[in-house]
Amino acid sequence: MKKDSNKKTSFKKQRLKYEEYFFRGVMLLSSCLIAFILGLIIYSILVKGVPSLSWEMITQTPKGGFYFGKEGGILNAIIGSIYLAFGATFIAFIIGLPISLYMNVWLSHKEKWVNMLRFILDLLWGIPSIVYGAFGFTIMILLGIKASLLAGIIVTALLILPIMIRAIDEGLKTVPKGLKESSYSLGSTKSELAFKIMLRQCIPGIVTAVLLSFGRAIGDAAAVLFTTGFTDNIPTALNQPTATLPLAIFFQLSSPIPEVKERAYAAAVILTSIILIISVLSRVLTQKYNKHTIKF
Amino acid sequence: MxxxxxxxxxxxxxxxxxxxxxxxxxxxxxxxxxxxxxxxSGLLWKSSLLLENHTLKEIIFSSEWKPMSGKFGFLPFIMSSLWVTLLSLLIAAPICLFSAIHLTQYANRYVLRFMQPVIDILAGIPSVIYGVWGIIAVVPFVAEKIAPMFGVQTTGYNILSASIVLAVMVIPFILNILIDIINTIPKELTEASLSLGAGKWYTIKHVILRKALPGIISAMGLGLSRSFGETIAVLMVVGNVAAIPSGIFQPGYPLPALIANNYGEMMSIPQYDSALMFSALLLMIIVLFFNIGSRFLIMSYEKRFK
Structure with a gap:
């Protein structure tokens, strides 16, 4: 009798063991699959894009017959995207930093309010960028503004604002309580704590937040689709329409002419490398600035 | 004092x-x-013109889309969106779940150090790049490999291609949330199970997965809402035909693609303009609904462990 039940449990154990082996295999496989997909994406973009990548592409604006496969480059889109991303990141930073400081200093004892604000931020982050774009376009028509760099900057800034605030907030959350208390006990006011202590302590978090938002701003196409327009010239003022890299890729790819399509792949290589550079930069800078924070 | x-x-x-x-x-x-x-309120105000002239039922359940003669049936677009997002979740969910358990329970330091940047970079790639990748790799793959297996002729620009691209796009998003969720489960809980003699796999199955279930569901809800609003990448591979799709090898026309393709050109027809704003409103309401539901679930989930 006893032997029998022993046999039963050992059988069950055996089954569990094989089940574990099987699922461990499946798990490892899915992790590998994710890494493999990233490799595949980068590989296929590079294979398609690098052959048509040339120095001309990144140093010239489109010339006369550019959209029929003649000479020229996409410098207008590169510069336009960089302007747009810098402007949007700057505005989002100016608005976002005080809000996240306010949440973590003034509201630090009102947990309910902070949680509500985080909830709203998460909701704002979830709103699709096309909704921001369409809404921004309606407002522009209402006010009689034409598609321009400034409009694109404002819409993109609104789009990346929640990411910026949440990322800085994550950094500020980790500031040790002891540091806050010791600065209070030395007689600092709340705004001194916020701008002189918290800000400095949180520099790695802020750098990550800024780079994250910059990457988001430079890559988003749906929000700028209606708001920034498209042009072959490099913008010289805020009220001019501007070309952006994602839209340049999108428009050129829908062309039936193979040479133009080739260029879209090359532009995709440029955009991908910008994103990869930002990613590496953010890792390096975070590690560098982490050395200067106070640790308990 | x-x-x-x-x-x-x-x-x-x-x-x-x-x-x-x-x-x-x-x-x-x-x-x-x-x-x-x-x-x-802005979107409501803009779409009020459409809602004045048509009933809500007529707009959502009619499949007749003829803007020029004033007929706005959103059913094809809603159905396309549902097909694409649900199929993409079906692809992404098991991969994310298995990988999340692997990364939190089994993976060692070196694997984590390798996978973290991989997930971050995947999350950071712009949607246009995913679209380009879809055209270069996924569309031919579906047209030449997958469709013939089912005996179907297709150009590759269909629901399945869009779902595969979308699935890859939401994987890093869902995976990050899942890893957070599994990490909030207190160590005492798993240690108690291990100390009673349960094996590692038994603990994962009966303690971790059971405790994390609300969190897993809400992570999927957030992923769903994220893929619902994705525009450019889907637009590039989905085919854009305004008809109710009858299978995964049919082209579709999701809501965001409708807005992106038509907005700006049709300003001269007020009703059309209003209809497109209504689709933006619809999109936002659906996304907010999934978001709020999932966030509440996550919040109550995290509260239990405090």
């Missing part, structure tokens, strides 16, 4: 600066609360 004395020692200017900073920062924080209300 001696607080007043301390306060007396702080110079009035510093207190004034403090007060000044507090006020303007509060105003900026309130700005944050106003933005979503502003967007919703």
């Amino acid at each position: 001696n607080w007043n004395r301390i306060r007396d020692n702080i110079s009035p200017t510093r207190l004034q600066i403090n007060k000044f900073n507090e006020v303007w920062m509060l105003v900026w924080t309130l700005f944050l609360v106003v933005v979503p209300l502003f967007i919703v």
Whole structure:
């Protein structure tokens, strides 16, 4: 009798063991699959894009017959995207930093309010960028503004604002309580704590937040689709329409002419490398600035 | 007790600066609360023209889309969106779940150090790049490999290709949330199970997965809402034919693609303009619904472990 039940449990154990082996295999496989997909994406973009990548592409604006496969480059889109991303990141930073400081200093004892604000931020982050774009376009028509760099900057800034605030907030959350208390006990006011202590302590978090938002701003196409327009010239003022890299890729790819399509792949290589550079930069800078924070 | 004395020692200017900073920062924080209300009311106001002339039932359940003759049936677009997002979740969910358990329970330091940047980069790649990848790799793969297996002729620009691209796009998003969720489960819980003699796999199956279930469901809900609003990448591979799709090898026309393709050109017809704003509103309501539901589930989930 006893032997029998022993046999039963050992059988069950055996089954569990094989089940574990099987699922461990499946798990490892899915992790590998994710890494493999990233490799595949980068590989296929590079294979398609690098052959048509040339120095001309990144140093010239489109010339006369550019959209029929003649000479020229996409410098207008590169510069336009960089302007747009810098402007949007700057505005989002100016608005976002005080809000996240306010949440973590003034509201630090009102947990309910902070949680509500985080909830709203998460909701704002979830709103699709096309909704921001369409809404921004309606407002522009209402006010009689034409598609321009400034409009694109404002819409993109609104789009990346929640990411910026949440990322800085994550950094500020980790500031040790002891540091806050010791600065209070030395007689600092709340705004001194916020701008002189918290800000400095949180520099790695802020750098990550800024780079994250910059990457988001430079890559988003749906929000700028209606708001920034498209042009072959490099913008010289805020009220001019501007070309952006994602839209340049999108428009050129829908062309039936193979040479133009080739260029879209090359532009995709440029955009991908910008994103990869930002990613590496953010890792390096975070590690560098982490050395200067106070640790308990 | 001696607080007043301390306060007396702080110079009035510093207190004034403090007060000044507090006020303007509060105003900026309130700005944050106003933005979503502003967007919703603006979209409602713009789509009111369409809602005045048609009933809501007519708009959502009719499949006749003829803007020129004033017929706006959103059913094809809603159905396409549902097909694409549900199929993409079906592809992404098991991969994310297995990988999340692997990364939190089995993976060692070196694997984690390798996978973290991989997930971050995948999350950072712009949607246009995913679209380009879809055209280069996924569309031919579906047209030449997968479709012939089912005996179907297709160009590759269909629901399945869009779902595969979308699935890859939401994988890093869902995976990050899942890893957070599994990590919030207290160690005591798993250790108690291990100390009672349960094996590792048994603990994962009966303690971790069971405890994390609400969190897993909400992670999927957030992933669903994210893929619902994705525009450019889907637009590039989905085919854009305004008909109710009858299978995964049929082209579709999701809501965001509808807005992106038509907005701006049709400003001369007020009703058309209004209909497109209504689709933006619809998109936003669906996304907010999934978001709010999932966030509440996550919040109540995290509260239980505190």
